[in-house]
Amino acid sequence: MTTISARPTIARAGRLVRDRRLPVVVTATLFAVMFGYGSYRYSFDAQVGPNLLVNNGYLVIAAVGATFVILAGGIDLSIGSVIGFSGMLFAELVMRAHLPVPLAALVVLVTGCAGGALMGCMIHFFNVQPFIATLTGLFLFRGLSLVLSKAAISVRAPMVDSLAQYHLPLLSDTFLSTGAIVAILVALVAAYVLHLTPFGRRVYAIGGNEQSAMLMGLPVGRTKITLYAISGTCSALAGLVFVLYIQSGDPLHGIGMELDAIAAVVIGGTLLTGGAGYVLGSVLGVLVLGLIKTMISAEGTLSSWWIKIFTGVLVLIFILLQRVIAVRRA
């Protein structure tokens, strides 16, 4: 009798552990618990929630781009540099070349896309490891932004000002900024593309096993190059949103941001070997990182380096969780 009654629970537990959505659920729970604790301890006002998106919109966009590449088993280290370069290029085009803002933004996005595609080509055609190819991208784009200007350029254009100051009112005196809205839209589009289109299935297939994907006749090369182009475009867009956020371009912006983006993807439960993960997870990962920053500054007595230590500890916890799940599955 006992064995029979025990079996369904074990089966249920097994099914739960084997469920690919578990890491996302854990991240969401962690976020909710942290937020609840924060609200209780620091009596957060209503704007703290939307502010997580307002202050980290650029990181959400960058992390979504990184999710694409990581899901296919690759990695993109050029994210931070592309963000810095895009901001510089935009500032340069608007302030020095006096291009209209939409045209400048378009040029920036196309440049980011082309940069990503070039790295993708290096990886696909010449078998350069993604790590090394995107590392050269990191150097190249940081260098290019220094070539554009060694000093920061502040962006003062009527359209940029109005976009930066635009607030979409929400319930009870809270609001979202343009950057936050763009971030939400990007996440929605990415979720649609990854989870509901043939292209998305191909990404998961390549991340699961590139060899099998090729033998199945999937266009592996084209998909991989597209992925890096998407990541480049997302980074460029993140750079534009970052410019809106601080209204200047600086050649030193975004240094190390690729690590934040990758950490957010890991905390969001995406496997770094590729093949499993969700866009929602990465968004939640960014929100958790943002919440750590908010709570540490609300604490007041804790120094800023605790952010780094907490981020490291969180990444560790999620990696261990992934290991437990992987072992259970095998």
Place this chain on the structure above:
Amino acid sequence: MTESMWRNVVRHHLFWPAAILVTLLLVNLPFTPGFFAIHVRNGHLYGSLVSILIFGTPLILVAIGMTLVIATGGIDLSVGAVMAIAGAIACWYIDRQSDQSSVVGVLVAVVLALAACSVLGLWNGFLVARIGVQPIIATLILMVAGRGIAQLITGGFIITVQSKPYSTIGGYIWVVPTGVLIAAVAVTSMATLTRRTALGLLVESVGGNAEASRLAGIRSRRIKIIVYVLCAVFAGIAGLMNSSNLSNADANNAGLWIELDAILAVVIGGTPLTGGRFSIGGTVLGALILQTLKTTIFTIGIPSQANMVFEAAVVITVCLIQSPAFRARVMAPFRRRRPPPPATPVRVETTETPAEVAS
């Protein structure tokens, strides 16, 4: 006879790195007349080549450790953070002494710092070998958290020390720079340890196939842990050199981005990131190439803001030259002129030509 000798030289695994290094050094000659001259000035060795060596030593040390880790199929992103922690611990300890110039105090500081580094290496090795975390992520944890720990030790300040014995580590012993001596000892001992004992073979075997090595009776996990500890200790020594040279501990900037330079040096030196094969000599050449490149950029008068673009361009070229797929594609037009080997069926030739015309 001579042709086959020439072919052997070209095929040697150190040929491409050495050729690139020599080319880079020669590029300097027209811009700096006495580039290859070495003199003794104020009792110290002096000259362009000496400064390349001096500035290159931390990178050489870090890259040697990285080579072993990469040979086992891993990677260590935390070396920069480990460097910062080593400097922070040493300066923190020396700063607390009443007499900063006491030799014993400095020795204790060095031992403390290196002991802490081996613990950090053990941690990385434990995560990779025991828990089975991917190396890039296992070490990413320490890369992010490590700088926080270093800042925690220094209390967020730059600790400055005035200690004669400590500054020798980054200074001179008699006429020779200490760093160059340390690097020479490290390179020779690692080369001997890996090539005169079985360690090198075991490392390559673990990198080739960890599971097969384990079944063949090699303690793969232990080998992996050993290489991560070695890598962290080498990074720690590099961190001490760096901090002693500047007489301070800067938790934010010590060893910043050195992991990227070190990985590049390893790859340029001909060690594949996939593991299973490594070359200490190649790595040393790779590190020297990167350092020479930085010097060259200054001497040939490229504006300082274009440094990174130039560096990126050279690195991309080097990576492409080393990619067999790229070489095959570039060399293809030259190969075609040769008469086809008799074994090649004619049909293949005819099917290839229209494709070539079409493209």
